[in-house]
Amino acid sequence: MKILVCMKQVPQKDAPLKLNEAGTWIREDVSYEVNEPDAYALEEALRQKEKHTGEVVVVTAGPARAQQVLREALAKGADRAIHLEGDGFVGLDAYNTARAIAAAIKDETFDLIFTGLQSDDYGYAQTGVILAEILGWPHATIIMHIEKNEGGIRVKRELEAGFFQFVDVPLPAVLTIQSGINKLRYATLIGIKQAKSKPLRKVAMAEVQSAVGSNLQKIEKLYVPQKSKNTEFLEGSPAEVAKKLVERLKNEVRVI
């Protein structure tokens, strides 16, 4: 099976984020990491390849720093990488990101495309499904298990409130992968070494520009949410804080 995994670099989970002066985006001088659901998508692709043979290709769209995500994926076992490289990719909406990726892979043939179910920055949860629509492929979202069957694959979808559903999907198809579908592996030293000589194709914005239009949704303003509650901050040493909190649990919340 030939599988493409779409991966994104996002600010680290506990990185302190600050707004830019225009209040339209964050300041970019933060630490980045791979978007967590994408790491699970990569792991699943590697496992499918180990089971059925084939090839795992990883793709990302973002500035030069995003190459780190691809290098890590290659070190974990991906065969090659595609980097849609440029600052311009950061501000694309989900539709244009999908269009750009579709343009970059137009000469390739994949059986499956995986994405994480959503990104930790925009949180659109749309790029995978849109990519499927652009390619004319079927899709299934929030996947917790994949196995091959006669006509294609059988996947396990997660629904709300603890419900699940198996769905038979013909190939080629796009799947969005849920965190926790598998156990992530670490890159080995040999893997890290080998990654350096694995092919990484760079695609400039100019090469996919004709596929990309103006964004259909625009962030007018980004800001810190207004607090809806009167929060009481308890301060002091751990012992003092504990005392204050228990006093409130007793007299105000009344659970002790």
Next chain:
Amino acid sequence: MADSILVVVEQRQGKLNRVSWETIAAGQAIAAQTGWTLEAAVVGVGAMAGEVAGKKLAKVYAVESPKLEPYTPDAFAHALKLFLEKRPAKLVLMPHTYQVRDFVPKLATGMGSTAITDAVGYKYEGGKLLFTRQMFQGKFVADVSFAGTGPCFVTFQNGAFRADKVEAGGAAAPVETVNVDVPDGIVRNQPQEVFKEAKQAVDLTQAEIIVSVGRGIKEQKNIEIAKQLADALGGELAASRPICDNGWLPMDRQIGSSGQTVAPKLYLALGISGAIQHIVGMKGAKSIVAINKDSEAPIFEIADYAVVGNLFDVVPALIEEVKKART
């Protein structure tokens, strides 16, 4: 294009889910401010259209085809596209459910438009509609505008509006059944029966006190101090998704959109940042205590009592203090 709003409600086993009513409330609020016409559509089986028609709506459509049952993204996107091509709406509102997020990006793309997903509110300023959505895991919110020409699709998050604010109509809204043709070959996926994994061992919805752990707990062995605190308080232990993904606690103790939704008297969040997927599962708690070392963690926005500090220092002291208070 006609200035109208269409709310597409979601029903399962003949019942509308609560977030669908909330989305109707959102539609009514936007219609009142913009003066646009408000209509609703029930997709799949028309049985629910009658109940919806009792609300303050200009019209209710029952969009029907045998191919719409069971749900597939192909059939839903196809049917709604046909429907909207004949009856254009300026704004199409839907609840942000797992089902909607499965098909709405496909539908919007197929119509050359876009979907603003997971909105928590809206603003109407100078004749322009802005939708508010959370970004960066709830650390920021964004006002998002629509820059396209086709129907603007918006999905509203669970709890963004109040279902009990839905206004009843003076007289029942007219109901029109629209049969859509979903030809063979459109539907490619074959869904099987919906099922639940092995019966849930713990029903956290009944717990009065919940002590919940997140990433800040760092290691599996540290779960023990949360357990001790839960025991001291006489409460249940729960967790955010990453903890269950790691296998540190069983999945049936997970709180959030993919786990259980709870409303205890006390929800004590240890090292939980407060990603939106978690918040939707616990914001109904009467009282929320958050302990987190990151003073900017979104969990503090909904906390009644907040402790910015190292949980490994605070929790042992808290266990002592609770034990003292209980003797």
